[in-house]
Amino acid sequence: MIVVTAPTGHIGTHLLDRLLAHREPVRVIARDPARLPAPVRDRVEVVQGSHRDTDVVDRAFAGADAVFWLMPAEPAASSIYQTYVGDSIPAAEAIVARQVPRVVVVSALGRGTQLYAGHASASWAMDDLLRSTGAHVRALANPTFMDNVARQVVSLADHGALTGTLPGDQKAPTVATADIAATAATLLADHTWTGQDTVNLLGPEDLSLNDQAAILTEVLGTPVRYERTDRRAYKQDLLGYGMSEAIAQGLIDMDTAKEHGLDTAVSRMPENTTPTTFRQWATDVVKPAVDARSDR
Template sequence: MIVITAPTGHIGSQVVQGLLEAGAPVRVIVRDPARLAPGVADRVQVVVGSHRDADVVGTAFDGADAVFWLVPADPRASGVDDAYSGFARAGLEAMKGVGRVVGISALGRGTPVAGQAGYVTATLAMDDLIAATGVPYRALTMPSFMDNVARQAGPIGSTGVFYGPTRPDLRAPAVATRDIAAVASRLLVDETWTGVEEVPVLGPEDLSSDEMAATITDVLGRPVRYQQIPVADFRANLVRNGMSEAMAQGMADMATAKNDGLDHGVTRTPENSTPTTFRQWCEEVLKPAVL
């Protein structure tokens, strides 16, 4: 039995589909079963609740061969440590009884800025707590997601501009969530691995935001440009949109760390490069969203 947390999110929902297509038995933890993808509820075991609840996790993890662990960081949390390690503490004891855990993490460990990287620093601390339980653990360490660009499909379509705090000329890895899900699914069904390791998932190439804009322009057939916004303004926008001061600062710290090389600590290899190019993702995901 494979347990999936956050099964309605971008990554978790694709992990569920991948496992079901492979014929694996799946159990999900979900607050609202109605939010599961059509047809999924009838093909999986459903435990209703949050994986921040120790009783829910204890029930869901009972007899589990593997667990997919993803923390949906609460944008209104009191701080990044509470959003990650605080959330995970309820599940740590239950993890000791499962066969293996695959978690969603982030690049940055070992870089000079890893200790001041907001969300990423908190994520790495959570990984350490999971590893300390003794459960075999694979932390999938990711750069930024291509899919984050789709959140700005509206501005791209209406004004031809997308925004962010990243330096426009900074070339960095980016990965499609469907490739993350594929790696996670493969590890979840593989019963041969043990121990604790980080597994970088880098996408196929490094691109700058300006290069992404050029690709989007080509795919959409209309001019699109990237506009950098100051980190302070980025933080203020998050607060205006309902994020707590502490979590907004965590996002700002992560953005600053990425500009300072957070995602450049891992050498790209064929093993850690995934197949979906940014152009392919634009054609198959972003273009339909914009149009």
């Protein structure tokens, strides 16, 4: 039995498709099971509730051979460490109590850089908590998700602008969430690996935001430029969306750490290079979304 948390997110959706193709028995923890596509819902066991809840996690982990652990930040959390580490304590306790042998956890690049990196730093502490259970653990260490660009469909379609707070010429890796899911699925379906380790996922190329804008220009067939925004203004926007001071500042701290090399400390090698290019991802994901908005 494989247990999947956050099954309706970008990674979880891709992951379920792959696991079900392997015909693995799957159990999911879902706040709202109705958000699962009907064909998926009919083929998985659902434990309804939050994976921050002790009773929910304990029930879900019973008889589990492997757990996929993804902890999204709670937007209103009062502490960046509470939302990753504190909220993962029920999982650690259930892993021990239910003797779960293997855990695959979504994490971040940059461990060992001695940079404080907000959300990334808290995710490393979460990894350490899960490792402390004695289970076999693989932490999937990721750079910025390509999929974050999809949040800017309106800006791309209406204004031809890709925005961010990093220098436009700074090159760094990015990764597609589908590739994270593919790696997770392989690990979850394999009942032979042992020990505790980090699996870096770098994507196939380092690109700057100026590079991304140039690729989007070619893919969309309309000019796209990169516009660098002020971090203080960005933080105010985050607070305006309802984020707490701690969660908003955690994003700013992570962004600042990325400017200082958080995502570039690991060398790209065949074993940590995922296949999806930014161009292919933009063609498959961004272009249809922009075209649909343009046709409105």
